[in-house]
Amino acid sequence: MEAFVQVIMQRLGPFGIGLLMFLENVFPPIPSELIMPLAGYLATRGDMNILVVIGAGTIGSLLGTLPWYYLGRRLGHHGVRRLAENHGRWLTMSPSDVDAASDRFKRHGNSSVMLGRLIPTVRTLISVPAGVANMPLGRFLLFSSIGTLLWTAALALAGYLLGQAYSTIQDYVDPVSTMVLIILVGYYIYRVVTSKKESK
Template sequence: MFDWITGAIDSMGLFGVALFMFLENVFPPIPSELIMPLAGFNAARGDMNLITVIIAGSIGSLAGAQLWYEIGRRIGRQRIRALADRHGRWLTVSPDEFDQADHWFERHGGMAVLIGRLIPTVRTFISVPAGIARMGRVHFLLLSGIGTVAWTSLLAVLGYVLEGGYDAVSAWLDPVSTAVVVALIGAYLYRVATYGRRQRRKHPLDA
């Protein structure tokens, strides 16, 4: 997996960094915790520029966040909740979990967007409640942008700094990165398989 990601970034350049980060925000196939450090590796080797890597990663990530924001803004709370109720098994998001995210945003507002962009998994979906609440687009992009740039910069710089130990790191990071992706897929399949059981536990009278 390590070699595949670095090879893809090598062949597609900055566009590949932006594309991977966009996809990671729409439906996380490969976590940013792998994408940006590996892009930082490439920058340290002279294949890319660290600043442009951070910019490309941030643009891709923000594009994904903006997509979820627009979905929330256009579809609205009731229709999204109904979607979670109807297709929650495959989305692995139940109406109750959607309500929890919605209430968290209502309590913390803009700080939920700013801090949420720094938290794995949460940052993928925090844009939806912001869109539902019709937070101003400029305000949303500003707060989301601050959190996104901070996160992508941290990960890219870590990869850049560790470049000196590339050979040693790659020896253990390749199986680790593969294990991370397999674990994500496994977690998704587990949530799909146990969705009905979890719902019955929350609403035993409806069973």
């Protein structure tokens, strides 16, 4: 997987970083924990500027939040809840998950969007209750941008600071990232198989 990510970045440059981070938010095929450190490492070789790397990752990730935000905004709480009732088996999202996310957003509001962008798995889903609550788009983008920038910068700088040491450990990165993907897919299958429809 590491080789695939590196090829995309080398062929498409900053656009490739943005594209991978966008996809990671819409439907996480490759974790940002792999994308951004590798992009930071490529910056040490002079392939890209580290600020461009951070900017591309932030923009791509931020754009990836919008489909979920607009889904929540368009359907509203009851619509998202019905979606979870009818298709929650495949989305691994139950109506109670929707209720819990909405309750958390109501309690913490802006900070939940910003801090949620720093937490794996929550990073994508936090956009839904923000849309459901009709959080103004400008405010949503502002707090999402802060959290996203902190997250992508930390990961990119980690790869950048490792510098040439990254080449020493990159032989371990690909099998580890592949294992992470296998675990995520296995967990998804487990959730689908064991999912039970909640009573209304």
